[in-house]
Amino acid sequence: MSLCTLRTPLVSALGRRFRVVLASGSPRRKELLDRLGIEYEVIPSGFAEDLDKSQFATAGDYVVENAAQKAGEVYRRVRGGSARPLFVIGADTVVVDAGGAILEKPASGSDAAATLKGLGGKTNTVHTGVCLVVDDTTRSSGGEPRVLKALESTEVVFGEVDDAMAEVYAATGEPMDKAGSYAYQSLACFFVSAIRGDYYNVVGFPCARFYQMLRELDAQGAI
Template sequence: MIVQHLPYLSSKRIVLASQSPRRREILDLLGLKHEVVVSGFEENLDKSTFSHPSEYVLENARCKAEEVAKRFIGSDAPPDLVIGSDTVVILDNKILEKPLSEAEAFSMLKSLSNRNHTVLTSVALFLKDARTCTASFYEATNVSFAELNDNLIWEYIRTREPMDKAGAYGIQGIGGSLVKGVEGCYFNVMGFPMHRFATELARLIDQGAV
């Protein structure tokens, strides 16, 4: 774990290549001082070219982190660590990302009603002056949804919470009331696998890579 490494990490420049407030919150909970540099990667990968959703989500995270890491190559104060991440919901092997409209949010939530789905969150790590990804991984969490009627779905959409969330819900907000159960990492559903990240970062530190 990284608890014993926090004094060491406090002197490192850590950049999160994401504007997600949930990811910032989770890094704060870990006690990691960090800054945000939003990635300019357009997230327009062709899903049909990937044999499994995990490959898609891993590539999204890598591309996000790489775009930010490349900006700092050759700079006077490059980050010691750049973190990229991506979260998707998987239902019937279909990837559900952020809804583009209220109608799409309704369709997503209707499809999740009274069913189980999987949340995949990937992380890609670039170390100082790295031109290639140093480490990448993903975590899968199974989520069980309650049965939702149409009126409840529309009332939830009117809160605006679903509109910037993969799968059109946020477990850490009002959307948590729609969830019957979680099998796996709760923080993974929020958008960042806290335990897995802490384990992988500690491993890199122990190896002298960070």
């Protein structure tokens, strides 16, 4: 079955004018971006993701800067060899537990199980930072790109997670590449009792926020 896409005039104009690059190898982000019908390529960022969390006032600030660093690294790497103006999409997701600790991807299965047990019966918050680095076609060649950043935050309420459930879930391998050690859109649906905010933000890419960013750029005459 072919994928139904929402290819609006704005999206069509984006594809005609720019070389669009997703600076992420996440299959979830790719799947969601595909729904817009954007013509793009995937070039995962080589950014080390080694920022010092203690230097940021909030987890939101941290994740937005991670997204900016990812997009910026790909932009700088690709720019010289691109015949078309660049439009780079960077994103990063972290989960913050009820105590304010940032939970990224687990280091091991036991780490994932421990994280899940810690989330049980509490509310965690999923933050996704999005950064767009866009060649400014209104300026002369060689000018600085436009940089647009945004943050989307969603609260996720967990039911109780017993030891057996956490260990069996960790053993599936599903948590290993997930911020916070869970995938709400898959088997972790058995843990989650409520969600407040954008579901797709929890999956890994805030679609509505991204489209609003496109509209903002369009209003500026950048697309």
